[in-house]
Amino acid sequence: PLYRGAVLSLFGSRVRFIGLQGSRARGEESAHSDIDVVLITDTLTPGDLLRYRDALDALPHRELICGFVSDRKTLSGWTRAELFQFYYDTVPLFGRLEDIIPVPNADDARLAVQNGACGVYHACCHNLLHARSADVLPQLYKSAVFTLQALHFCRTGQYLRTRAELQKALTGDDACVLETAARLRACAPGDWEACSALLLEWSSGLIAGF
Numbered sequence: 273p274l275y276r277g278a279v280l281s282l283f284g285s286r287v288r289f290i291g292l293q294g295s296r297a298r299g300e301e302s303a304h305s306d307i308d309v310v311l312i313t314d315t316l317t318p319g320d321l322l323r324y325r326d327a328l329d330a331l332p333h334r335e336l337i338c339g340f341v342s343d344r345k346t347l348s349g350w351t352r353a354e355l356f357q358f359y360y361d362t363v364p365l366f367g368r369l370e371d372i373i374p375v376p377n378a379d380d381a382r383l384a385v386q387n388g389a390c391g392v393y394h395a396c397c398h399n400l401l402h403a404r405s406a407d408v409l410p411q412l413y414k415s416a417v418f419t420l421q422a423l424h425f426c427r428t429g430q431y432l433r434t435r436a437e438l439q440k441a442l443t444g445d446d447a448c449v450l451e452t453a454a455r456l457r458a459c460a461p462g463d464w465e466a467c468s469a470l471l472l473e474w475s476s477g478l479i480a481g482f
Contacts, residue, residue, distance in 0.1 A: 274331055274332065275290075275307075275309060275331060275337075276290055276365060276366060278327045278328075278330070278331060279311060279324075279327070280366075281327075282323060282324065282327050283313050283320070286313045286314045286315065287311070287312075287313055287366065287367070288312045288313060288314060288344050288367050288371070288372060289310065289311070289312040289364065289366065289367035289368070289369060289371075289372060290309070290310065290311055290312075290364075290365045290366035290367065291309070291310035291362040291363055291364050291365055291366075291369070292307075292308065292309060292310065292362070292363045292365060293308040293309075293310055293339065293340070293358075293361050293362050293363070294306060294308035294361070295308075296308065297361065297362065297363040297433075298433050298434050298435075299434065300434065300435065304336070305336070306336055306337075306338050306339075307333065307336045307337045307338070307339070308338055308339040308340075309337060309338075309339040309340075310339055310340045310341075310362055311324070311339070311340070311341045311342075312341075312342055312343070312344055312347055312367070312369075312372060313341075313342075313343055313344070314343065314344055315343050316341065316342065316343035316346075321341070324341065340358070344372050347372060347373060348372060348373055350373075351383075352376065352379070352380040352383055353380060353383035353384040353386070353387045353388075354384075354387075355373055355376055355380065356376040356380040356381050356383070356384040356422055356425075357384055357418050357421070357422065359373065359375065359376050360376070360421070360425075360431040360433070361418075361433070378425070378426055378429065381422045381423075381425040381426045382422075382426055382482075384418075384419070384422035385419055385422045385423050385426060385478065385482055386478075386479070386482065388415060388416070388418055388419030388422060389419055389475045389478035389479045389482070390475075390479060391415060392412055392415050392416050392419065392471060392475040393472065393475040393476055393479060395408070395412055395415075396412055396468055396471050396472045396475065397472065399412070399468065400465070400468050400472070405464075406464035409456055409464055409467055409468065409471075410453075410456040410457060412471060413449070413452060413453035413456050413457075413467075413471065414453065414457075416449050416453060416471060416474070416475070417435070417438070417449075417450060417453050419475075419478070420438060420442065420446055420449065420450060421433075421438065423446070423478070423482075424438065424441060424442070428441075435450065435453075435454065438450060439451070439454075445470075445473075445474050445477070446474075448470060448474075449470065449471065449474050452467055452470060452471075
């Protein structure tokens, strides 16, 4: 309520949409989870961003607030693959995304799977060869979970928002990737090279066979 009030006070009728994403939208947050807010306005200038920043600075838990901000026209031109995850991962608090962008469909989901798998594969190869960092893996597996959500949508036409719903629906390597993502999210120890190998083979299989 405080965020919504601050934004509406700042931008008034220019506000087209306010939403929430991430773990707090899914009901999976901890006390220290980011607050991923979405703000879409009719127009947005660099000066608007500075005023928005000042308004956020006055809110409680400012250190946790992050998220996506855009004007309507820019968002409507976003890539369809990106809009798939954006649309289905966003819980509306004010306004409707359907009034700004078309509802993403199976073709958009397929693009999201291809883009996601290619991105994960490239980053995984780079990490194994060059960075050699276990700290990179949680973010790569987070991207893989988004790809799994799009993949399940392609297969069934159903978007599963929570990790618990997704875990019940997946089998084989898909389930292994999701389980590994959960372990890494909980900071459980593991063999980072083995985790990388699983992700590399899974993403490669998707790219070649999807």
